[in-house]
Amino acid sequence: xxxxxxxxxxxxxxxxxxxxxxxxxxxxxxxxxxxxxxxxxxxxxxxxxxxxxxxxxxxxxxxxxxxxxxxxxxxxxxxxxxxxxxxx
Numbered sequence: 481x482x483x484x485x486x487x488x489x490x491x492x493x494x495x496x497x498x499x500x501x502x503x504x505x506x507x508x509x510x511x512x513x514x515x516x517x518x519x520x521x522x523x524x525x526x527x528x529x530x531x532x533x534x535x536x537x538x539x540x541x542x543x544x545x546x547x548x549x550x551x552x553x554x555x556x557x558x559x560x561x562x563x564x565x566x567x568x
Contacts, residue, residue, distance in 0.1 A: 488561045492517070513557035520549050 495514030498507035507515040524546065527538055538546075
């Protein structure tokens with residue numbers, strides 16, 4: 481509101497809300513990057529529980545994929561925001 485444009489995270493909360501209800505279509509419509517971020521967080525929770533249960537850290541390859549996922553979703557989120565700025 482301060483600059484008269486949408487915020488970069490506009491739609492993320494709505495997306496996560498739809499995701500928790502299991503409605504992937506509505507979640508993606510609100511924010512595709514938000515939906516992917518929610519699914520990614522769910523996967524990270526599974527990895528964290530596995531690490532805690534077995535008492536050993538994840539492999540280097542798994543760590544690379546987790547890092548890649550964070551960067552990919554960040555870039556996708558920025559791209560989605562820029563596209564939405566063009567059409568608002």
